[in-house]
Amino acid sequence: MPAAYDTNNIFAKILRGELPCYKVYEDEHVFAFLDIMPRSHGHTLVIPKAPARNILDVTPDDYAHVARASHKIAAAAMKAFEADGITVQQFNEPAGGQVVFHLHMHVMPRKDGEPLLPPASRKEEAKVLEATAAKLIAALK
Ligand code: 5GP
Numbered sequence: 001m002p003a004a005y006d007t008n009n010i011f012a013k014i015l016r017g018e019l020p021c022y023k024v025y026e027d028e029h030v031f032a033f034l035d036i037m038p039r040s041h042g043h044t045l046v047i048p049k050a051p052a053r054n055i056l057d058v059t060p061d062d063y064a065h066v067a068r069a070s071h072k073i074a075a076a077a078m079k080a081f082e083a084d085g086i087t088v089q090q091f092n093e094p095a096g097g098q099v100v101f102h103l104h105m106h107v108m109p110r111k112d113g114e115p116l117l118p119p120a121s122r123k124e125e126a127k128v129l130e131a132t133a134a135k136l137i138a139a140l141k
Helices: 010-015 060-080 126-140
Strands: 023-026 030-034 044-048 085-089 105-110
Touching: 010 030, 010 044, 023 060, 023 126, 030 060, 030 126, 044 060, 060 085, 060 105, 060 126
Parallel strands: none
Antiparallel strands: 023 030, 030 044, 044 105, 085 105
16 A cells, blocks of 8 residues: 655645746646756656645546646657657656655656666756756747
């Protein structure tokens, strides 16, 4: 049985505005922001506004809202970053590779021949993240 949702996880704090983030998209159901340790240029995280630890407790509707927003962000990221492809990943529980326990979809733009960096390998500079968010926001319009 998975653990209960922890209202003090990092992404819950970002959603409540208690921690800063580089927001790129928001609607009634979802929130999207840049990963501060990107595995590729433009690496974005899409989360439901509803509290959900992962795929094991999210409602099907909230999961669908996250998928719908990820679909939209993938298309915008292809344009914004002149990407050749997109990797979408979503990890569940420690055994499934999950580290932060508020459900999130990774949307990672890819360039031909460029491998993903390992998870959490380097923190991106603020000015790069600012410019990256601005590009993605423009492409989402
Ligand atoms: P998971 O393995 O749980 O799917 O991935 C968690 C992700 O959250 C990692 O890609 C990591 O770089 C990212 N991350 C961890 N802490 C923070 C943070 O404080 N802000 C943002 N924007 N991303 C974070």
